[in-house]
Amino acid sequence: MAELLVQERDINGFAPLNWYNGKVVFNSGFLLLADHYNFLPRACRPRRARTKGKVERMVKYLKENFFVRYRRFDSFTHVNQQLEQWIADVADKRELRQFKETPEQRFALEQEHLQPLPDTDFDTSYFDIRHVSWDSYIEVGGNRYSVPEALCGQPVSIRISLDDELRIYSNERLVASHRLCSASSGWQTVPEHHAPLWQQVSQVEHRPLSAYEELL
Structure with missing residues (x-):
C-alpha cells in the first residue's frame, strides 16, 4: 500500500473530498479507509491536471475488455476470481505506451517502496x-x-x-x-x-x- 494517495475530487459520482473556502474536507468514510490502510490522503488541486495520477479511464477499460470477456457471474466471489485471473493474464501483461513497460514490470520496481496490507479487509458494509x-x-x-x-x-x-x-x-x-x-x-x-x-x-x-x- 502506498504511503501517500493523491485523490481527485470526484470518482464516477463518488466525492471523497470537497473544497470549502479554499480548504479541502475529506469524506468521513474515506478517512476511515485511509486510517485502515495507513495512507495519507492528499487532494488534487482543482483544474490542475498535472497533479493527477497516471491511471485514467479504468472504468472504460474494464467495460471494453473484462466485461466483454466475462459476461455472467454466480456471486461476488466468482467476480473476484474472474478479475484476479483477468488481471494476471491480461491487464498486467499489456504494455503501457508512456513507460514502454507492463504493469507487472512497473510493480516489480515499486513493490519495495510499498507498505504491507493490514491483516483484515476494510469493512464496506x-x-x-x-x-x-x-x-x-x-x-x-x-x-x-x-x-x-x-x-x-x-x-x-x-x-x-x-x-x-x-x-x-x-x-x-x-x-x-x-x-x-x-x-x-x-x-x-x-x-x-x-x-x-x-x-x-x-x-x-x-x-x-x-x-x-x-x-x-
Whole structure:
C-alpha cells in the first residue's frame, strides 16, 4: 500500500473530498479507509491536471475488455476470481505506451517502496441503527428479522454486506445474522431468539386454577 494517495475530487459520482473556502474536507468514510490502510490522503488541486495520477479511464477499460470477456457471474466471489485471473493474464501483461513497460514490470520496481496490507479487509458494509420491537424483530428493507428477545425495546446496529448478509450487533457484539430476503419471503425467524418468550406464554397457559383462587 502506498504511503501517500493523491485523490481527485470526484470518482464516477463518488466525492471523497470537497473544497470549502479554499480548504479541502475529506469524506468521513474515506478517512476511515485511509486510517485502515495507513495512507495519507492528499487532494488534487482543482483544474490542475498535472497533479493527477497516471491511471485514467479504468472504468472504460474494464467495460471494453473484462466485461466483454466475462459476461455472467454466480456471486461476488466468482467476480473476484474472474478479475484476479483477468488481471494476471491480461491487464498486467499489456504494455503501457508512456513507460514502454507492463504493469507487472512497473510493480516489480515499486513493490519495495510499498507498505504491507493490514491483516483484515476494510469493512464496506452498509451501517445503520434499528430499534428492536416488542415482539423481538427489527425491520430492514421492508421485511422483519428476529433478534434475541432480551433486546426488546433496545437499539441495535446493523451491517449489510455486499453479498446481502445482515449482521446485527448490540454494544459491538454480534447477536444475530440473516440473509436479506424480500417481504414476500415472509418474516425471517431464528426459533432460539424467541424461545424465552414462548416459555413465558407456556407458563401462563399452564398456570393452575389454584393460583387464581388466591386472588379472590
